[in-house]
Structure formats: structure tokens, C-alpha cells
Amino acid sequence: MKPIYLEMNYFGPHAHSEIDFRALDEAPLFLISGDTGAGKSTIFDAMTYALFDKTTGDREAREMRSQFAQPDQRTEVTFYFEQGNFLYKVQRCPEQEVFKKRGVGTKTEKSQASLAIVDRVFGTEQASLATKPVDVASEIYGLLNLSAEQFKKIILLPQNDFSRFLKSATNEKEEILKKIFGTAIFTVFSEEVRNQYTKNNQENAALDSILQSQYSSSVWTEEEAKALEECPDKEKFEKATEFLEQKQMQESKARDLAKIAQHQVETVDKAYEDALLLEQEFLEAEKTQKEYQEKIAEQAALYEQQKEAYEARSWAQQFKDILRDLEEVEKELEANQVREADYRSKAEQEQKILGEVKKREQDLDQKASEFGEKDKDIEELTRTITQAEQAEKLIRQKKDLEKKIVHLQLKQSETDVPLKEAQVKLDQLQKEILDESILQAEKDALSRLKLDFHQQLSPLAEYLERLKQENQLAQKELNFAEVNITTLQQDFMLKQKSYQEKRKLRQSLMIAQLQKELEDGLPCKVCGATEHPLSHVELDVSDDDLKAAMQQVDEAQEAFAAAEERQEKAQSELEMAQKKAAEKAETLQEMEQKFDQAYRQFCQAHEGSFPKVFSRQELNIIFQAREDSYRQKSTAQKERSLEKDKLSVLVENLEAERQGLFQESDKVKAQLETVAQSLAEFGQLQSSQALKEQKVILRQEVDNYYTECQEVREKIIALEKRYAEQKAKHEERLMRIEEQKLKLQEGQRIIHKALAAPNAWTNDLVTLKNWLAEDKLPEISKFINTYELEEKRLNRALAKYEEKLSGKQRPDLTELREEKQALNERYSQAQKTVIELSNTRQQLETTVAKIEQILETQGKAADKAREMTKLYNAIAGKTGDKLKLETFVVQHYLEKVLIYANQHFINQLSNNRYRFELAKESANKRRDHGLDISIYDNETGASRSSNTLSGGETFIAALSIALALSEVVQNSAQGVQIEALFVDEGFGSLDQETLQKAMTALEQIGENRLVGLISHVEEMKDSIAQQLRVEKVGDGRSQVKLFSK
Secondary structure (H helix, E strand, C coil): CEEEEEEEEEEEEEEEEEEEEHHHHHCCCCEECCCCCHHHHHHHHHHHHHHHHCCCCCCCHHHHHCCCCCCCCEEEEEEEEEEEEEEEEEEEEEEEEEECCCCCCCEEEEEEEEEECCCCCCCEEEEEEEECCCHHHHHHHHHCCCCCCHHHHHHHHHHHHHHHHHCCCCHHHHHHHHHHCCHHHHHHHHHHHHHHHHHHHHHHHHHHHHHHHHHCCCCCCCCHHHHHHCCHHHHHHHHHHHHHHHHHHHHHHHHHHHHHHHHHHHHHHHHHHHHHHHHHHHHHHHHHCCCHHHHHHHHHHHHHHHHHHHHHHHHHHHHHHHHHHHHCCCCCHHHHHHHHHHHHHHHHHHHHHHHHHHHHHHHHCCCHHHHHHHHHHHHHHHHHHHHHHHHHHHHHHHHHHHHHHHHHHHHHHHHHHHHHHHHHHHHHHHHHHHCCCHHHHHHHHHHHHHHHHHHHHHHHHHHHHHHHHHHHHHEEEHHHHHHHHHHHHHHHHHHHHHHHHHHHHHHHHHHHHHHHHCCCCCCCCCCCCCCCCCCCHHHHHHHHHHHHHHHHHHHHHHHHCCCHHHHHHHHHHHHHHHHHHHHHHHHHHHHHHHHHHHHHHHHHHCCCCCCCCCCCHHHHHHHHHHHHHHHHHHHHHHHHHHHHHHHHHHHHHHHHHHHHHHHHHEEEEHHHHHHHHHCCCCCCCCCCCHHHHHHHHHHHHHHHHHHHHHHHHHHHHHHHHHHHHHHHHHHHHHHHHHHHHHHHHHHHHHHHHHHCCCCCCCHHHHHHHHHHHHCHHHHHHHHHHHHHHHHHHHHHHHHHHHHCCCCCCCCCCHHHHHHHHHHHHHHHHHHHHHHHHHHHHHHHHHHHHHHHHHHHHHHHHHHHHHHHHHHHHCCCCCCCCCCCCHHHHHHHHHHHHHHHHHHHHHHHCCCHHHHHHEECCCCCCCCCCCCEEEEEECCCCCCEEEHHHHHHHHHHHHHHHHHHHHHHHHHHHHHCCEEEEEEECHHHHHCCHHHHHHHHHHHHHHHEEEEEECCCCCHHHCCCCCCEEEEEEEECCEEEEEECC
């Protein structure tokens, strides 16, 4: 993947910035510089956001919208990149606030994205691949096979971060590399094993604690607890079971005693309950006798009074409706007499007003003939006004027609000039338009040319270019292997010589030690001889000297063996590199011949001149020139055709307009003659406005007269209607008054007759009304009914108790109660004993069951705990190598990075002096050192810590690791080749020579990809020709400028 073009609109500090990466491809390196905060890193944010909808930092995409952006200014990133044979265009807009299309205010616009194949930058879209953010993300991953995190690590190298990474501790490196290579699954597994190990230990400790708590539980008696405490652990469970069986036997005996006490209690309870029932009947009989005395005997006189009052008030009820009706009739009679007087007054008033209105009607009838003449005058004025208006209209038409004739004559003269000019231009364009078949033939030839190039020549060229790169890489690997084998051979010889010298020294010291121990007459421990001619030679050799010599031999032997192993490994790598370089060279030679033949066939198959040697850039220029030529001709042809059509329409329109003007002019002249003749028929008339004013005055007088006549007639009708209504109401009210008087007399007659009857309970009308008003009849009736019912009920109850208690004696409840209480207390004590023994027995059963369950669980968990302990020791680095599982996995990836850095970068940058290797042990004896990096110095033949490197050496080492990490991440992800790399800072610590070496290494990398350096170092600004400068322009805005020296 190769960046081509980037455009940022209202993205971060960039209101509108464009970067054409094609202009930076002329040299291996280019520089990106600018003030802090100007927006250099925003360039990488924009590329990463366009591809993956993420930034290189922690900010979300919607936070990248410029703070100075207004709702009508759209935040958008457009990124063109090449992949394979195609040019892709990706556009993204984050979620942002924009103006509403309708109404006022703003709305939140969702994020948008699109991906398409185009023919060139700002060119035509050839195929749309996705139009939604989620689909664009899926397509990008399918094209690049990289995630956003992997892309950021490949394209942007923060040099200062890698300097810290080089010297950081193993645990710090481990966290970084786990994120880069995605080895978090091993961390999760290790954490789960660690948690399970801790959990097992905690569970075992908890089980032991629970088991001891069961043996020391409060359910045991003091004697039982003491016996369990003194008993051995293996016999405690049997002892606890024995105590449980004893408690079960005690409970069984207590239950038998409780059953006997229960039977005694039940017998006395039965006798006591019978006595209570008999006592209750005696009490109920006494209560009933007392109730009879209170409710019947003492209430007999009142009962008789209430019976008499009930009969009198029952007699009065027959007159209740009659008296109520008489009262209502009296009230209605009074109301009707009032209304009758009111209706009589209103009828007389209506009759008076009606007479006055009829007199006004007679006065108006006398003026009818006068207003009839005025109606005739109005009709005559109407006819005269119509004639006057027609004459005035004809005068206006005459003036308008005269003006129109003058206008038409002027317009005819104006049309002649443009008509002639249009006809001349039309003839000229007809001669300039080309034959369409010529343009079509040129288009077909151009399409075949591009198709053959992209389908036949371009894939071969790209394959040839990859073969060249692979050949160069194989040659570099061969050179490195040759230099490496030479260095290792020298090292091997030095180690071999040192080992032989140390071995000779050890032998001489051992001989001297044996010689010192020889005694005459005793056999030698080596040869068995009893004579020792050289025993008199004395050498001062101590045990410490011999031990030191032996240790030096062991160390030298180990170094010699290691050097021999490295030499054999390097020899194998050399042979592989030689074989690989020969194969790549042979393949490259065959492909170059095949490509030269294909290029010659291509040049012969198409017309025109092509470069003798294939050059994609020159061919693209030729293709672009032919395409531009065809496009210009096609555009000119379309413009001429459009212009011709426009002129043809214009000529036709002008000609038609000219003929129309002549016809309209003749028509207007005829209309003018007709108007003049019609106007002569009218004589001298007043103006229509004066005649209308006269008509309005007469019409107003006539309308007022007829309106008044109509109002008077309507008023008479209304008054006659109201008078008739009032008169009818008055007569109807008089009839009602007479009817109510008759009803009142009849009711009074009936009442007086009833009061005078012999069987009447009273002769006084007031008393009768008071009885009816009191309404005590329900209350009296209720008392009588209640008395009679209670009398019957109590008489029956007294007879029943007399029959029941006949011959029975009243029981002594106190004696029975005392006997019952004594037996109940005895039974309660027995029951309490049973409950206590039962609770104790249940607690002991539960405790013994728990103890048995715990012992069973401990037995099952023992094997599992041993296996988990072994696994935990392995992953926690508690075995011989002291290396944790996570560190071991990450170490594999770090070795790949260091091997790649050794083969491609560190040797070149350090003049074959340094080589990376993993430290065998930590400098400060840390427990975990699996990711510590050492530097092997070929000049001294020894390894040393990376912390001992100078500033310039640290930069070289960090740059090598950063470049190697970028390549390994890309290869590990199996993604496409990213043909761009940006190195951020770190150059300020280098001297001139080291800086030049670093620049040379980066230039070599820049031969195959786009390499940008982000730095403030002045020497680099002076030495790098191509530069991108990000400059602040104020108000939080920045702009990007391209400079070339």
C-alpha cells in the first residue's frame, strides 16, 4: 500500500490542507518539520482515520473536528492510495453538528464513509466498493489485512519510545510486546492458573479451619470436647460418632417417659373439659333468667303504651296524601294569581305600542307614488352610464393600439441584425465539426493501449520489481552471512586458543598438586609406581589455585563450545544465503528477458513512439498526453455540437419572431380602424363618473324608503304576535286558578268529615298533622316486634335449661384445675428434656455429617492440588529456568525482531561492530530477565548491557529495533506491504558521523518505500531536499507547505 494524496478539511488545526505524496517520491527521504502543536501528528491521524475510523492517539474521531469550524463547514478527510494495480479513494466524515436543511438551528449528522476505485486523483470513479462506515472498514481490512493498531506500528516509528524500550526492564518490555503481538491470551491463561492455585490453597485452608471448628463446636459437652481434643486426628471422627450414638439412646429413653406423662395429662384434661361445659350451662341459665327480668318483665307497661300509639298513628296515615295535596294546591294557587296579574299588564302594553306603529305605516303609504318616479330615473341613468363607459373604453383602446403599432415596427428592425449574425456563425460551425468516426477510432486505440498495459505489461513489471528487491535482499543477506562467518571464525580460533591454554595450565597445576602429595614407598595414584624421582621438585600450588584453574577451563570450554556452535550455525546460514542468492539471480535474469520480449511486443502492437527501455513514469506521461488529447478533441466536438444546436434554434426562433411581428402589426391596424368607427357612433356624453354619482344619490333615497316600509311591516307582525301570546297566557292562567279553588274546597270537606267520625282517634286537625310530621311509626313498630320476639326466645331458653340441669350438681373447678396444672408441669418437663436431647442429637448428626463431608472433600482435592501446584510453578517461573510463560511467548517474538535487526540494520549502522542478543542473566540479579537485551561487541568479543551505550549508539540500536519491529509486525500480520514509513524524532543526540550513517540507512530503506523523518534538527533541514512544513497561521489554524531545494 502506497500513500498518494491526502486532503484534510476542518480536521484538527487544518482548515484545508493537501499533501501530494507523489511530489515527495523523487528522493529516498523527505522531512516533516514544524512547531510543537502545529499539527504534524494530525497528518498520521488523518491517514489512520480515513482507513480505519481511528486516530493514532486516544482521541475519538469526532473530537478531531476543528474547534474553529462552523456548522456550515464540513469536517472531511480524503485519502488516495495505491494497492496492486488500482488506485483507491477513501472519504470519511465524523459525527458533527451542521445546519438544518429546513428551519433554523443545527442537527447532529452521523458519520459517513465511502471507498471507490478511481482512474486518477480527482478522476472518474470506476467502481464503488462501499458507501457505509462499517462496509468501508470491512473492505479496507480485506485489502490490507491489517488492523488499525498494526498499521500505526508499521507506518509510524516514535524513535524516543524505542530508545526507552531498548533499556527498559523485562516486565515493561513484556507489556509493550504483548499489546503489539496480541499475546494477551497467555497472560489471561497464566492469571487464571494463578487464581486457581490461590483458590485451591484458600479452599484447603478453609476446609482445615472448618474441620477444626466442627470438633471444637459448642454442641459437644465439656467432657466430649476434652476427649476430642486429646484424641489423635485419625481417631477423632470415630470418637465423634460414638458420642452421637450415646446421645441417640438418651433421647429414646426420654421419649418413653414423656409418653406416660402425656397419657395422664390427656385423662385429666378430659375431666376438666367436661366440668367446664357443665359450669358453662349453669352460668348460661342464670344469665338468661336475668335477661328475661330486664327485657320482658320490666318493659311490659311501656309495651302496652307503644301498642296504643301505633294504632293511632296507623289510622292517621290514610290522610297523609290528602293533606300533602292540599298544601301543594294552596301554593300553586298563590303563584298563579301573581302570574295572572303580570300577563294582564304586559298584554295592555303590547296593544298600545301596536297602535303607534300602524299610524307610521299609513304615513309611508302616502309617499309610494313619489318614490316610484325616482325608480324610473335610476333605470334611465343606468342605460346612460353603460354608453358612457363603452365610449371611454374605445378611446383607451385607440391609444393603446397606436402605441403598439409603433412598438412592433421598432421590434421588427431590432430582429434583423441578430438573425443575420446567427446565420453566419451557424455556417462557420458546420465547417469546423469533425467526423465522429475519427474520434471513436482514437478512443478505441487509447482503450486498447491502456488495457494491454494494465493486463499484460504492468503485472510483469511489478513482478520484476519485486524480484529485484528480493535479489537485493538476498545479496544483502549473503554479504551479512559472509561477514558474520568471518567474524565468528576469528572468534572461534580465539576461543579455541584460550581453551587450550587454560587446559594446559590446569594440567600443570594438577600434576604439581599430585607431585606434592607423593611419598616414597607409597604407590602413585595415577601410575601405581612406588618410586618418584621428581618428588623432590617443590612447586607452590594451593587448592584455591587449582580450583580457579579448573573453573577457568570450564568457562573457556563453554565459550569455545558456544563459539563452535555459532560458527556452525553461521556456516549453515551462509550456505542457505548463497543458494538463495543464486536462485534469485537466476529467476531475475529469466524474468528480465521475458519482460524485454513482452515490452517489444507491446511497442510493436501499438502506434506511436515509446521509450526504448521500459519506464513506467514515461509511459504514464505518454498515456496521459494521449488521453488529454482525446479528451480535448472530444470536449471541443461536444461544445461545437451544442453551439450548433443552440444557433439553429436561435435562427428558427428569430425567423418565427420576425414573421409573427409582421402578422401582429397588420392585425393591430385593422383593430384600430374598427375602434375609430365605433367611437364615431357615440355623441357628446357626460362622464360615466358624474352619472354614477347621481345614480348613487337617488338609489340611497329609494333604498332608505323601502327599507323603512319593510321594517314597519315586520314590526307590526311581531307586535301582533306578542300581543296574542300575552292574551292567551292570561286567559289560561285564569282557568287554572278556578280549577285549583275547586280542588282545595273538596279536600277540606273530606278532612273535616273524617275528624268528626265516631271512630276517629282525634277531632283536632293540628294533632293529626303533628302525628304525620313526627314519622315515629317505624320506631314504634320496631320496639313492639323486638319485645314480642325476645319474650318468645327467652321463654324457650328458660324451659331448655330447666330440663337440662334437672338432677345435676355444680362442679368444683378449683380442685380439678390444681390437679391438671401439676400433671401438665410434669409433662412439660419431660417434653423439654426430649426436645433438648433431640436438638443436641440433630446438631451432633449435622456436625458429624459435615466432618464426614469435609474429610471426603479433602481426599478428592489432594491430587488436584498437587497437579495445580506443579502447573503454577511452571508458569510462574519457579522452575529451573526462572522464566514465566508470558515472558517465554513474548521472548519468541522479540528474538525474531532482534534477528531481523541483526541481519538488516545494526551491523550496517555500527560498521559490523554490534549485534543484538538476549541477556543470559540480569545485571542486577533480577528474578525475571527473559526480555533483557544485550549488545555483543565484536571488537571486545564480549556482551554488555544496552544501558552502557552512548547517546548516539542508543539511537542506532533503537532505530534498528524500530525498523525491524515494523517489518516483523507487518510479516506477522500477513498484511500487504506498506510502502511508507515515518520516523519521529531522536536525531538530535547523534554526532555528524552517526547521523550520516543513520541517514544512509534510511535512504537505502527509502529506495523501496516512502520514508519521512519528523525532526527539528537544523542539519537535517539543510541536507534533505524535499520538506513538508506545518506552519501555524493563528486562531488555532495550521497549513502544510511543500519545499524542494
